[in-house]
Amino acid sequence: MIEIIYKNLKSTKNKDVAKKPLIYNLNSLYNLSRGNKDFVIRMIQIFINQTNETIIKIEDALQVDNFEEISRLIHKIKPSIEGVGVFHLLNEVKELEKISKMTTDKVAIENLFNTIKEGLLIAIEQLQKNELQ
């Protein structure tokens, strides 16, 4: 029974993910790979690991108002966000890097981070569902 409910829940979740338009674009990674699928998978896994770790670190930095650290952390994951083609977040990422370096406006920083985090988590969910399963 539990297994049936779990499978049902899982398939509903997968359908939800599939319904959303893709927010990543792996064209440049596929071009670079020259048909080496293992390379693409490795790069996706690096992106997912880096992003998950960075989200936790930024949340920790936010708790202690370490805005410089937030700027540094978001700066570090910018190339991988661009690499997996989550282009629609790039302006927000650049803005967060800038405002967390130049201001101490915690509300603005937190709001911007939450928007970016939401987008990144959707990208991760879609990548896991569409590319790694």
Place this chain on the structure above:
Amino acid sequence: MEAINKLKFFIVDDDIFCTNVYKQYLQNSHFDDVTCFANGSDCLENLNENPDIIFLDYNMDDINGFEVLKKIKRYNPDIYIVMISAQESIDTAVEALKYGAFDYMVKDATVCEKMQKVIERILKIKEEIKRANPSTIQRILSMFL
């Protein structure tokens, strides 16, 4: 092509995503001798391998890219160092060139194409130097020709 393929590359960047992208691009261009380092210290410890070209990230956690650049140049001024930064900054570019970097590139979607162009320029310079300073054997041979 044989001489081109003999080039030895170091890639120094604490972002594993970037190092993998650069390495793949170089290998696609038939440069097979590529070693990646996640920090400046490891790069400095392996300079005895005599790399021809080093792609060096400016913003690393352990030692600042400029410090690594200066130490490499002190060890061997003939190594071509290309500084890479995720931020476009005139000041950083000027400083990099002042400390002996061959070029400065911004990490963006066209970074690989820029790498290719820089390598082509370095190869041209190496060729010019070789022509201007022929080896001892070439000099001896030229005496008999």
